Amino acid sequence: MATEFLMPKLGLTMEEGTILEWLVDDGATVQPGTPVLRIETDKVESDVEAVASGRLHRMADVGSTHTCGAVIAVLLADGEDAPSASTASATPAVSTAAAATNTTPEPAVDRRPAASISSDGRLLASPNARRVAAELGIDLDSVVGTGPGGRIVSEDVEEAATRPRPTRPSPAPTTRRTGDSSVLATAAARQLADLLGIDIAIVAPDASDGRVTRDGVAAHVRQLLASPRPAQPAETAPLPGAMQTPSATKRMSGMRGTIAKRMHSSLQQMAQLTLTMDATMDAVVADRESRKSRGNVPGFTDYVIAACARALREHGIVNSQVTDDGIALLPEVHVGMAVALDEGLVVPVVRNADRLDLQTLATETKRLATAARSGSLALADLEGGTFSVSALGMFGVDAFTPVINPPNTAIMGVGRLREDVVVDGKKVATRTRMTLSLTWDHRVFDGAPAAQFAQTVCRLLESPAQLDD
Amino acid sequence: MxxxxxxxxxxxxxxxxxxxxxxxxxxxxxxxxxxxxxxxxxxxxxxxxxxxxxxxxxxxxxxxxxxxxxxxxxxxxxxxxxxxxxxxxxxxxxxxxxxxxxxxxxxxxxxxxxxxxxxxxxxxxxxxxxxxxxxxxxxxxxxxxxxxxxxxxxxxxxxxxxxxxxxxxxxxxxxxxxxxxxxxxVPVEPYSIPLGTANVVRPGRDVTIVAYGRMVHESVAAAEKLAADGIECEIIDPRTLQPLDTDTIVASARRTNRVLVVHEAVRFGGLGAEIAAQIQEAAFDHLDAPVGRIGAPFSPVPFSPALEQHYIPSSAAIEAGVREAMFRNKVGA
The missing domain is CATH 3.40.50.970 (Thiamin diphosphate (ThDP)-binding fold, Pyr/PP domains)
Incomplete structure (x- = not known):
């Protein structure tokens, strides 16, 4: 039997992938473990291996982009013919025939058998099953349907409730699915909401029976249309053509596209502003000198990362995220560090940076930087950052306005190390100093707490022994 | 007495x-x-x-x-x-x-x-x-x-x-x-049954059969057969068709989550359509299967005894209807 080869889902946030290169010729036989193609996601490039054996029949071209779970090839058994083009639709995952070398261990998100999904993508569940699921707090996605055509019936939900819950990654509160099955809604309402891409959970239910109705969805949409909206980015409007014949055109996909999208939306969605403050680095310079005999010496940026991480513990508001429910204070401190690459930049994350001593932190940043430059970062290395540090000092920059890496609420820019002449009391002296540029989201906190955070960072840098606590 | x-x-x-x-x-x-x-x-x-x-x-x-x-x-x-x-x-x-x-x-x-x-x-x-x-x-x-x-x-x-x-x-x-x-x-003394009150002929937890007239007895025969397989049918005889005791029917549907309406009349436009519609209006979120309807085919009643026997819904047809409403794949199949 032919096995479908699917665009894999390499991480929680991966939604689509672009085929960079087929590593196996069309028609060649592959074995489990054979790298079949290389894909590019918004974060990494990754080789994808076959998990089944068979003759490769490619169904997608290099450069094309596919949603996770889309069929991009089939592995044919002996004597089997390739499916006709009409059957080559991007159906949801039936069997995950693709495994990626870079897959981070995570619970399978899409473990629903295809049987419960109708050809138009609707989850087949009886009304009673939906009601019982809502009452028991069961996610229908995790239930196997045993009714006609794979329909989920209430018994399936009740059985699922007796099993241990699959530990689903808890999505950010802002990402509610359109087809949220925990919401009581009529079938027609769901269909309309699906069609229009409306999150049914935010539609007001009918007052008489508590369900979201089709009329309710329509009223919601009318309200959206009537309410004044902020100017939309002209994403759909075509841009004017190049004013000269370009010498080359780079596709704005993959990493470039992601940076473009994220930075643009960061500036559009937040109230960002930047303050600068000079930190005296003499103590850090001395600390580095004292470590030189002991091998791996932390870089100046490492000191800043360590200082920021500890300051974040003290200033919880800076280690936060804006959600639908409000400003979520995040208990763990994971600091992202921007690493420039030829084709863009990545921001690998130093996890629990506030709990690492300088030596350990330096080892970790070195590992991440090396992995970033060799393109071998794992998705786990890229996820979960709560704050970022970005350094441009090596290019002679003192101060700049870093752009916040969403969904963070602040970012610290690191300037160059320089010798300053300062007036200390009545005396003139020289100090090694560095300018720090803190960009923060004014929606979340104001200038005074931002300055206080920067002061704490400067104070820590003046006594680096505290960074080893 | x-x-x-x-x-x-x-x-x-x-x-x-x-x-x-x-x-x-x-x-x-x-x-x-x-x-x-x-x-x-x-x-x-x-x-x-x-x-x-x-x-x-x-x-x-x-x-x-x-x-x-x-x-x-x-x-x-x-x-x-x-x-x-x-x-x-x-x-x-x-x-x-x-x-x-x-x-x-x-x-x-x-x-x-x-x-x-x-x-x-x-x-x-x-x-x-x-x-x-x-x-x-x-x-x-x-x-x-x-x-x-x-x-x-x-x-x-x-x-x-x-x-x-x-x-x-x-x-x-x-x-x-x-x-x-x-x-x-039948008691000797005069008595009356209020119009518009259904009779629960047989209680059951798995599926509700709404039937009236002679179909009540065909349904009971089917229910006895199904009980041997562990399927407990609740049989409701509305007795009065107009006004219809929707409350009793709906309460049962909410409990069993599956309903089959049976009548001897032609299925198309029969009372089963009305009953099914009322059930889905009042108990939509309690249904695990579409409301099933068993009725006669869209044809005049045949004279031939053999054909007529085939034409009129039987306990076997009701049994099949119940099994369809109760259908579940083997788990893991």
Missing amino acids: SEERKLAYVMAFNEAVSQAMEADPDVFCAGEDIGAFGGVFGTFGGLQAKFGTDRVVDTPISEQAIVGLGVGAAATGLRPIVDLMFMDFICVAMDQIVNQAAKLKYMFGGEATLPLTITTAGGGGLSAAAQHSQSLEAILCHIPGLKVVYPSTPYDMKGLMMACIQEDNPTVMVKHKRLLGMSGH
């Missing part, structure tokens, strides 16, 4: 009429051959001898006239029982039933009362052919102003017939031809 007394369905009808006539001198009967002959099925047997030709009246063969007589007598103070030999023949009297009996109270601004009972025999199974075997109750239930009852047991027959006679609005009492000889417990 008369706890153990058994009586046939037809005699339960007869006894209700007799006791009502004894109790109320305004009650009288009229119909084809109901007097000296006692009715084609013996339904009115012995009543003319007991109450005389003024109160048990043989009529000409004119259904329009028979119902018209009843409408006029009811409107002017009497409490008539008029008999249409076969349910098929209500079509002949449709103007009197639909435009007169059902409408007069409304047309006279509530001033007129029509305590009229129309009795008739419905259903197939006697090889009586397409013009004497029909189940036309859905047509009657569609008419505001009429109440329609369809008893399935001798006990219900007596109690519901009594209620029909006492009712101040026009009622249609449908007797099923193949139930006439059915024997069952």
